[in-house]
Amino acid sequence: MSLKPLGIVTEIVEAAGMGISYAYEDLVFLEHNAFLLQFTANDKELLIHTNSEAEESEIKDSIARLKNVALDHGMIFSDGSQYTLTQADDDNIRIEFSQSSSSRL
Numbered sequence: 529m530s531l532k533p534l535g536i537v538t539e540i541v542e543a544a545g546m547g548i549s550y551a552y553e554d555l556v557f558l559e560h561n562a563f564l565l566q567f568t569a570n571d572k573e574l575l576i577h578t579n580s581e582a583e584e585s586e587i588k589d590s591i592a593r594l595k596n597v598a599l600d601h602g603m604i605f606s607d608g609s610q611y612t613l614t615q616a617d618d619d620n621i622r623i624e625f626s627q628s629s630s631s632r633l
Contacts, residue, residue: 532567536601537574541565544597546590555623561613562587565605574598575608577625 534551541548547559556565556574562582566575576591578584591605598605609626616622 533571533603536603537565540594540597540601540603540605543600544590544594546594563591564611566608572602573604573606576605577608577611580610580612580626 532554534556537556538548541556541558548556549559550557554567556567558564561579563576563578566577568575576594578587578591595605611623611625614622614624
């Protein structure tokens with residue numbers, strides 16, 4: 529199992545004016561819940577999954593900025609699917625991803 533380039537992803541996110549709140553396995557949670565990142569089998573590509581409750585008009589520019597900064601760092605941030613967050617219990621959240629790829633953005 530190869531190590532994921534979290535350091536480079538952190539640089540990209542910060543250069544885009546955002547911050548990372550938590551990384552768990554292949555998911556990278558940003559300081560907001562409008563979208564999250566997921567590592568793929570290709571260490572140079574991540575998926576951007578959007579929260580089903582997020583307004584497209586509010587996150588469109590942020591995602592475009594993130595994709596552009598990623599390209600400047602030799603990475604590709606591709607559109608993923610939508611997800612929904614729910615509280616599973618006191619300490620955990622549940623993330624459900626839609627089956628189809630998002631074409632909103």
